[in-house]
Amino acid sequence: xxxxxxxxLFNRIRARYAMFLTSVLWKLAGDRELFTxxxxxxxxxxxxxxxxxxxxxxxxYLYRIALSANSKAWRNRVGKNGxxxxxxxxxxxxxxxxxxxxxxxxxxxxxxxxxxxxxxxxIVMRYLEQHDYDAIADKLNCTPASARSHVSKxxxxxxxxxxxxxxxx
Amino acid sequence: MNDNEFxxxxxxxxxxxxxxDVRQLAQKASQQFDQQLQSFGxxxxxxxxxxxxxxxxxxxxxIVIAAAIGIGVFTNGSVTxxxxxxxxxNARTFVLDIIAGDESTAPVMHDVVADSRxxxxxxxxxxxxxxxxxxxxxxxxxxxxxxxxxVDIQGPxxxxxxxxxxxxxxxxxxxxxxxxxxxxGKRQMDGRAAVGFHVENxxxxxxxxxxxxxxxxxxxxxxxxxxxxxxxxxxxxVPVDVLQVSMDVPAGYTLQDKPFDMSQFSEKDLVExxxxxxxxxxxxxxxxxxxxxxxxxxxxxLIEKIGQLQGLNExxxxxxxxxxxxxxxxxxxxxxxxxWKYVGAGVKLGDAETPVCWFRTPDSQTYRVIYGDLxxxxxxxQDLPK
Numbered sequence: 001x002x003x004x005x006x007x008x009l010f011n012r013i014r015a016r017y018a019m020f021l022t023s024v025l026w027k028l029a030g031d032r033e034l035f036t037x038x039x040x041x042x043x044x045x046x047x048x049x050x051x052x053x054x055x056x057x058x059x060x061y062l063y064r065i066a067l068s069a070n071s072k073a074w075r076n077r078v079g080k081n082g083x084x085x086x087x088x089x090x091x092x093x094x095x096x097x098x099x100x101x102x103x104x105x106x107x108x109x110x111x112x113x114x115x116x117x118x119x120x121x122x123i124v125m126r127y128l129e130q131h132d133y134d135a136i137a138d139k140l141n142c143t144p145a146s147a148r149s150h151v152s153k154x155x156x157x158x159x160x161x162x163x164x165x166x167x168x169x
Numbered sequence: 170m171n172d173n174e175f176x177x178x179x180x181x182x183x184x185x186x187x188x189x190d191v192r193q194l195a196q197k198a199s200q201q202f203d204q205q206l207q208s209f210g211x212x213x214x215x216x217x218x219x220x221x222x223x224x225x226x227x228x229x230x231x232i233v234i235a236a237a238i239g240i241g242v243f244t245n246g247s248v249t250x251x252x253x254x255x256x257x258x259n260a261r262t263f264v265l266d267i268i269a270g271d272e273s274t275a276p277v278m279h280d281v282v283a284d285s286r287x288x289x290x291x292x293x294x295x296x297x298x299x300x301x302x303x304x305x306x307x308x309x310x311x312x313x314x315x316x317x318x319x320v321d322i323q324g325p326x327x328x329x330x331x332x333x334x335x336x337x338x339x340x341x342x343x344x345x346x347x348x349x350x351x352x353x354g355k356r357q358m359d360g361r362a363a364v365g366f367h368v369e370n371x372x373x374x375x376x377x378x379x380x381x382x383x384x385x386x387x388x389x390x391x392x393x394x395x396x397x398x399x400x401x402x403x404x405x406x407v408p409v410d411v412l413q414v415s416m417d418v419p420a421g422y423t424l425q426d427k428p429f430d431m432s433q434f435s436e437k438d439l440v441e442x443x444x445x446x447x448x449x450x451x452x453x454x455x456x457x458x459x460x461x462x463x464x465x466x467x468x469x470x471l472i473e474k475i476g477q478l479q480g481l482n483e484x485x486x487x488x489x490x491x492x493x494x495x496x497x498x499x500x501x502x503x504x505x506x507x508x509w510k511y512v513g514a515g516v517k518l519g520d521a522e523t524p525v526c527w528f529r530t531p532d533s534q535t536y537r538v539i540y541g542d543l544x545x546x547x548x549x550x551q552d553l554p555k
Contacts, residue, residue, distance in 0.1 A: 024189055
C-alpha cells in the first residue's frame with residue numbers, strides 16, 4: 001500500500017473508532033497514565049497492521065489491538081506504581097467504601113489485562129461493553145454456546161488471577 | 170468475593186463514563202502519534218504528489234480566512250453612521266448566504282451568526298469555520314480528514330469580520346433613516362413582494378430589497394473597495410444549536426497542535442501571494458485579477474496544486490497556504506483603503522520592466538510598485554505607470 005493511501009486509511013479508521021477506542025481503553029485502564037500508554041500502543045499497532053483494518057471486521061480486529069495494548073501497558077506498570085494494597089480487597093470497618101471499590105476495580109482491571117487474549121475479549125465484551133452472547137459470538141467468530149463458555153472460563157481465570165495478585169501484593 | 174459481587178464490579182467498570190480530560194488525553198496521544206508518524210517512513214518522490222488532509226486543511230483554511238474579511242478594514246466606517254439599531258436588527262441570531270463577485274459563478278459562503286460566534290461554510294470547499302469574535306479565535310474543521318486547528322485572528326481578520334456582521338445589522342436602519350436614500354420601487358423576489366432602496370457614498374454603494382410587508386431584508390448588494398458582495402436568503406432570530414457554533418473540537422476530530430497566526434500582514438506576504446499565484450497556480454503568468462472573487466474561485470485549484478508540489482513536507486505545504494492567505498488579507502486591506510491598483514493580467518513572472526500592481530498604505534507618501542520579477546520600488550504618484 002502506498003504511504004499516502006496508508007495515511008488516509010489510518011486517519012479514516014482512527015476518526016471512525018476514536019470514541020470506541022477511548023471508551024474501551026479507559027474502562028480497561030481506569031488510570032490516566034495507563035490509558036495514555038495503552039492509547040499510544042493502540043495507535044502504533046493500528047498503523048502497523050493497517051492492512052487488516054480495511055475490511056468489515058475492522059472493529060473486531062481493533063478490539064484485539066486495544067486489549068493487547070492495554071495488557072502491554074499494564075505489564076509495563078509492574079514494579080512501578082501498580083501496587084495493590086491487599087487490605088483494600090477486604091475493606092476494614094469504617095474504611096471509605098468508594099475508595100475501596102475504586103481500588104478493587106483497579107485490581108480487577110489488572111487481572112483482566114493478564115487474561116489470555118480470547119478470554120480477555122470475551123469478558124470485556126460481556127461485562128464492560130455489556131454485549132449479549134450472540135454479539136460476542138459474532139465478534140469472536142464462534143457459536144453463542146462457545147461464547148458463553150469463553151466468558152465462563154474467563155471468569156474462573158480472572159478469579160484465580162485475582163487471588164494470585166492479592167498474594168503477590 | 171462471590172460471583173455476583175465480581176460481576177457487579179465488572180459492570181460498574183463498564184458503566185464508567187469517560188471524563189473530559191481523558192478525551193483530551195486521547196486527542197493528545199493522537200497528535201503525538203501524528204508527529205511520530207513521519208519517522209515510520211517518508212513518502213517517496215512519487216508519493217509527494219499525495220495530498221494529505223492536513224495540507225488540504227491548511228491551504229483551505231488560509232484561503233477562506235482571507236475571503237472571510239470581504240470588506241472594511243481600513244475604511245472609516247462608511248456604513249456605521251447608522252445611529253439607531255432598529256429592534257428587528259437586534260436579532261441575536263441570523264443566517265445568510267454571501268457571494269463575492271458574479272452571483273452566477275462565484276462560490277457561496279453560508280453564515281450562521283449567533284451573538285459573537287459565526288459558523289461559516291463554503292459551497293466549493295469542505296472546510297468549516299467557527300469564528301469567535303470576542304476572543305479573536307477561529308476553529309477550522311476539515312470533516313473529510315476529521316482534523317481541526319485553531320487560528321489566532323487578533324487584528325484585521327477579526328475587525329473585518331466584525332465590520333461585515335455589523336454592516337448587515339446596520340444596513341436596514343441606514344436605508345430607513347438616510348434622507349438621500351433612493352427608492353427603487355417594488356418587484357417580486359423569491360415569490361414575495363419586495364421594496365428596494367439604494368444609497369451610496371464615496372466608498373460604497375448599497376442596495377437593499379426588503380419584504381414589502383415585514384420590512385425584513387431579503388437581499389443586500391454591496392459594492393465597496395472595488396468588490397461586489399451579495400447577501401441573500403437572510404433569516405433573523407432562527408434557532409441555532411449551540412453545538413453549531415461551539416469552539417470545542419468535535420468528538421472524533423484530531424486537533425493539530427500548531428495553531429496558525431493570522432494577526433500580522435505585510436507587503437512581503439502580498440509579494441509571496443503574487444509569486445504563488447503566478448508560479449504555482451497560473452503557469453508562470455500573473456492572473457487576470459486579484460480579487461476576493463478570483464481568490465474564492467481558484468481556491469480548489471490552489472489546494473490541488475500545493476498537493477502536487479514535489480519534495481515538500483506537510484509543514485512546507487501548510488506554509489504556502491498560510492502565506493497565500495496572509496497576502497490576500499493584506500491586499501484586501503489595501504483595496505478597502507482605496508489605494509490599490511492591479512494591472513498584472515498576462516504579465517509573465519520574471520518580467521522586471523512591467524508593473525503588476527501598485528499600492529499606498531495610509532501612512533505612506535509614495536506608492537509601492539510591484540513588478541513582474543516581484544521587485545518592489547518606491548514611486549511618486551506623478552510617476553506611476555500610465
